Amino acid sequence: MTDTEASSTKAGSRNAGIREVARQAGVSIATVSRVFNNAEVVNSETRERIVALASSLGYEPSALGRNLVRGRSYLIGLIVPNVSFPLYGAMIHGIEDVLGRHGMSVLLASSHDAAATEVRAAQNILRHAVDGGIVINSIVGDALPTQRQLGWVHVTPEPAGLPCRVELDNEEGGRLAALELLRTGRQHFAYVGAKGRESADRERGFALTLRKMGFDYRRFEGDYSEESGMRASAELLAGPLDGVFAAGDLMAAGVLRALHARGIKIPDQVAVVGFDDAAIAPLLYPRLTSIRQPAYAMGASAAELSLNLMSGRHNAPIIFPPELVARESTGPPQASF
Amino acid sequence: MTDTEASSTKAGSRNAGIREVARQAGVSIATVSRVFNNAEVVNSETRERIVALASSLGYEPSALGRNLVRGRSYLIGLIVPNVSFPLYGAMIHGIEDVLGRHGMSVLLASSHDAAATEVRAAQNILRHAVDGGIVINSIVGDALPTQRQLGWVHVTPEPAGLPCRVELDNEEGGRLAALELLRTGRQHFAYVGAKGRESADRERGFALTLRKMGFDYRRFEGDYSEESGMRASAELLAGPLDGVFAAGDLMAAGVLRALHARGIKIPDQVAVVGFDDAAIAPLLYPRLTSIRQPAYAMGASAAELSLNLMSGRHNAPIIFPPELVARESTGPPQASF
Known part of the structure; x- marks a missing residue:
């Protein structure tokens, strides 16, 4: 703010007052004031004449006027x-x-x-x-x-x-998710992703980390919606499954709901990791482990x-x-x- | 947009061009352009002289200038x-x-x-x-x-x-919550509220509706947080309870969580109604009935x-x-x- 205030003071020293603008325009001070306070009662020719005169006299009537002189809108x-x-x-x-x-x-x-x-x-x-x-x-x-x-x-x-x-760094996020599932002893992994580069990067980090430890994973392509997370669970539960990484918290919410519907215990039977750590993550049941974007x-x-x-x-x-x-x-x- | 464009055309008909501004100021067109495109290379005296001259000639160099002439910022x-x-x-x-x-x-x-x-x-x-x-x-x-x-x-x-x-109409919201709990056959009611007029109005609608049907209710004062909803459940479960109205969805989330922790079935044993119908309501487990603010x-x-x-x-x-x-x-x- 200091440089702003300094330039304001400098500009101010050569400014005319509202009185001088009114005198040279041959109108009352009230009219000048009305012009710069956006009243509709001044006709447009008078308005433009006053604005032009005020500007040529260096009168700074409003934020717009000040910004015009400084060439910045802030x-x-x-x-x-x-x-x-x-x-x-x-x-x-x-x-x-x-x-x-x-x-x-x-x-x-x-x-x-x-x-x-x-x-x-x-x-x-x-x-x-x-x-x-x-x-x-x-x-x-x-x-x-x-x-x-x-x-x-x-x-x-x-x-x-x-x-x-x-x-x-989405790839690093995928790596963190894999490490958390490995830390809690999981062996049958799945990735619930979506179209686009974000999901591809998250999956790459997940896949590389699992493969380094000798594990593979199955995958499902959703669309970041809760409903696609529910569909993912339904499909993935056809095979062995105890660790799911979903590329978004909403999809993770859908995975949790589908597991509840089948009476599957979380995290005892299946662990779930989400992504974003949006406001919903700590409100889900159970509270969702997630990869936080700062x-x-x-x-x-x-x-x-x-x-x-x-x-x-x-x-x-x-x-x-x-x-x-x-x-x-x-x-x-x-x-x- | 049409009236905006119309007034722009009208104002344009009496405007000078950049050429005229440059000629009268005794500078190059490039200098005028630099002034109105916020370049730092023009010294401040020259800048202010050009701005004032441009304005007195009716030259409209930028959105700021146009807005100044019209007296509106949009x-x-x-x-x-x-x-x-x-x-x-x-x-x-x-x-x-x-x-x-x-x-x-x-x-x-x-x-x-x-x-x-x-x-x-x-x-x-x-x-x-x-x-x-x-x-x-x-x-x-x-x-x-x-x-x-x-x-x-x-x-x-x-x-x-x-x-x-x-x-x-918060009082009407309280009335709707009471009717929903009555509709599903509840008999032992509680209100989880908070300080302030919003909660007081919701409670009034809830209380009046229950009393008309011959029911009373117990109350707990929270602070709209999930944690205060959990505390409310813990306290209210000391007595008979099968219908809870919480004045906010986050408090309702806390009520649900505390009920889960005690193995209480929702809605079979206790029904819960939230307020706001914020984005979290349909993601909670079970999906939360709520009073929607439009x-x-x-x-x-x-x-x-x-x-x-x-x-x-x-x-x-x-x-x-x-x-x-x-x-x-x-x-x-x-x-x-």
């Missing part, structure tokens, strides 16, 4: 697939905290996981002359509309072609990258390690291992 | 306790959809349930010359900072002193009230009825009733 655009997904909520919290410390605010737009909506959101944000932009899980990637000097910072699982980004820290980093871009610095991608949060669904180590 | 400030609470996510969705249809964007700030943070969020929003403001579950209520012609629209359970608001519609209404306020119209408060969403935790009607 706004960062943020595009999120869906604000109600808890993981994104934590990211937004991190973004707001860092930007707030720099006197900047968040202009929010949701893409609702649709490419056309995401592009419209970006265009809308650009109309507000933002100083920077952050996009979480972009669908269109580097095809996102931009304008001169504005670089989007991506929080993304799809790094191809995006130089400025924050991402999770969402707050990832958001904070994205905001810092955006501030760096604004001052012309470029950044290497930042890759965050996930973390195992062990709860009841995997249970204590088994004696058999 | 921004609505939004203060939310916590974006990651799913109920607020749905409200934000409703707000964004309505504002988007009017070419307006959301300037987001979180209060994190702290009065000082909420006030700072409001001040920050006002610095951006927003056209309106919406605040969800305000802590400071009508003490929120404002500026001339800006009225905050409150989405709130605490209506005292707030003329422009959207709220839920969060999307409430957000959409708040946005419409805000647009009304901007055009000088005032509004009566809008009160939304909640809705019962029956799931496994109350079960089918019992023959005994």
Whole structure:
């Protein structure tokens, strides 16, 4: 805030007052005030004449006027697939905290996981002359509309072609899930994944770790929904099964529910590990062991990258390690291992 | 969008081009462009001279400039306790959809349930010359900072002193919960509430409905946390109990967990009703019957009230009825009733 205040004081010393604007425009002070307080009662010719005169006299009537003089909006655009997904909520919290410390605010737009909506959101944000932009899980990637000097910072699982980004080490997450199932003595493994690079990376880490220990696994492709987790359980229980890693907490919730429906004890007979550690994980029954994305820290980093871009610095991608949060669904180590 | 585009065309007809601004300022076109594209290479005296000249010539160089001339920012400030609470996510969705249809964007700030943070969020929003403001579950209520012609629209359970608001009929929610427990043949009731007016209104509806049918109930004061729901169960199970209404889904989750821990069957032995119907309700085990707040519609209404306020119209408060969403935790009607 200090440099902002300093420049405000400097600019202020050469400003005319509202009195002077009113005198030169030949209108009352009340009229000038109405113009800059957005009243509809001043006709548009008078309004434009007063605005132009005020500006030429250096009168700073509003935040918009001040920003125009400084050439900055103090706004960062943020595009999120869906604000109600808890993981994104934590990211937004991190973004707001860092930007707030720099006197900047968040202009929010949701893409609702649709490419056309995401592009419209970006265009809308650009109309507000933002100083920077952050996009979480972009669908269109580097095809996102931009304008001169504005670089989007991506929080993304799809790094191809995006130089400025924050991402999770998904392969490491798969490794942690395998180690937790191995630690609790499991021998018959399954992976419940989904389409896309995120799931492929999680599966690679899971597979490599199991194979190093001499184990194989079966796989089911879901779609991150609870229902697909239930279908996965139904299919996988046709064979021997005592350790399941689901690539998302919602799919893990479906796995738990299908196991309950068959009277299978968790974790005694089957252990389950989820992914994300979203708000639901500790509320499931039993409480779900999950691989945590450090969402707050990832958001904070994205905001810092955006501030760096604004001052012309470029950044290497930042890759965050996930973390195992062990709860009841995997249970204590088994004696058999 | 049509009226926006129309006024843009009208204003455009009397605007000077960048060439004219450069000629009169005695600088190159590239310099004018750099000024309005926020480059740091132009010294601040030259910058301010060019901005003032451009404005007096009617040159519209950027969104900020256009907004200054029109006297509107096309921004609505939004203060939310916590974006990651799913109920607020749905409200934000409703707000964004309505504002988007009017070419307006959301300037987001979180209060994190702290009065000082909420006030700072409001001040920050006002610095951006927003056209309106919406605040969800305000802590400071009508003490929120404002500026001339800006009225905050409150989405709130605490209506005292707030003329422009959207709220839920919490008493009706309590009535629906009682009816659902009565419908499934329960006779030994408990209310798990919390401090504040929301819980008091829910309890009143619950109490009146039960008493009309000749039933009494016991009560426990929690704090909307899962843990307080677990404590409630432990205490309430000291007496006869077969129907619980918890004033929030998280407390209901705690009630379910404590019942599981004691081997009590849900809904056969005890039925449970939650409140909010947040995203977690259908994921709990068993799936939780809950009283739904129509969060999307409430957000959409708040946005419409805000647009009304901007055009000088005032509004009566809008009160939304909640809705019962029956799931496994109350079960089918019992023959005994």
